[in-house]
Amino acid sequence: GAVVSQHPSWVICKSGTSVKIECRSLDFQATTMFWYRQFPKQSLMLMATSNEGSKATYEQGVEKDKFLINHASLTLSTLTVTSAHPEDSSFYICSASKGGLTTEAFFGQGTRLTVV
Amino acid sequence: AQSVTQLGSHVSVSEGALVLLRCNYSSSVPPYLFWYVQYPNQGLQLLLKYTTGATLVKGINGFEAEFKKSETSFHLTKPSAHMSDAAEYFCAVTGTGNQFYFGTGTSLTVIP
Numbered sequence: 622g623a624v625v626s627q628h629p630s631w632v633i634c635k636s637g638t639s640v641k642i643e644c645r646s647l648d649f650q651a652t653t654m655f656w657y658r659q660f661p662k663q664s665l666m667l668m669a670t671s672n673e674g675s676k677a678t679y680e681q682g683v684e685k686d687k688f689l690i691n692h693a694s695l696t697l698s699t700l701t702v703t704s705a706h707p708e709d710s711s712f713y714i715c716s717a718s719k720g721g722l723t724t725e726a727f728f729g730q731g732t733r734l735t736v737v
Numbered sequence: 738a739q740s741v742t743q744l745g746s747h748v749s750v751s752e753g754a755l756v757l758l759r760c761n762y763s764s765s766v767p768p769y770l771f772w773y774v775q776y777p778n779q780g781l782q783l784l785l786k787y788t789t790g791a792t793l794v795k796g797i798n799g800f801e802a803e804f805k806k807s808e809t810s811f812h813l814t815k816p817s818a819h820m821s822d823a824a825e826y827f828c829a830v831t832g833t834g835n836q837f838y839f840g841t842g843t844s845l846t847v848i849p
Contacts, residue, residue, distance in 0.1 A: 655836050657839075662844075663841065664827060664839045664842045665827070665839045666839075667836055667837070667838065670836050712778075714780055725783070728773075729780055730779060731779065731780045733778060
């Protein structure tokens, strides 16, 4: 099956700093990647859709200047949380799609971000 | 637009009993429906999916779900619960462009 890897799995950063999370499709080319955020005991909320070589499409209410998404290649998308604050602490999960008529997205293992 | 409603944020069953987790969807296009399981501090694992064809789909770990268009439902069942089934379960529907819209999740507790 298709494998999606996120790095890091855990990260702690200080308030005001930025942190980058990577999402890689290891054995397939992902034309589209998605970023989700999950608060404790809650569901996954789609933050943005990232297409290789173009600007990400953000969901309503998601600050694009705070959550910078780059999809520079068909196997890598990055999410950078800029000027992080404690309220940004969350579980971030990416998924990757092969595109076309595929009906399945493959999920990374998630990144636990704690801002102190 | 697509959305999913999961009835019951917490479900408890005895070991060996039937598991039933409910999911209703709303979709303006023919839906693709999924069930995922999530263990603490982990990502999502696909249990099963419905795309087209047979409405009763079987997944991993003995789970199955039936797509009922007339009821806009995709409930997840397992005949006999196991302790290892305790986890968070998410129902999801795809929107346009393959993004997933998730339900709020159901936490399954299995009582020994």
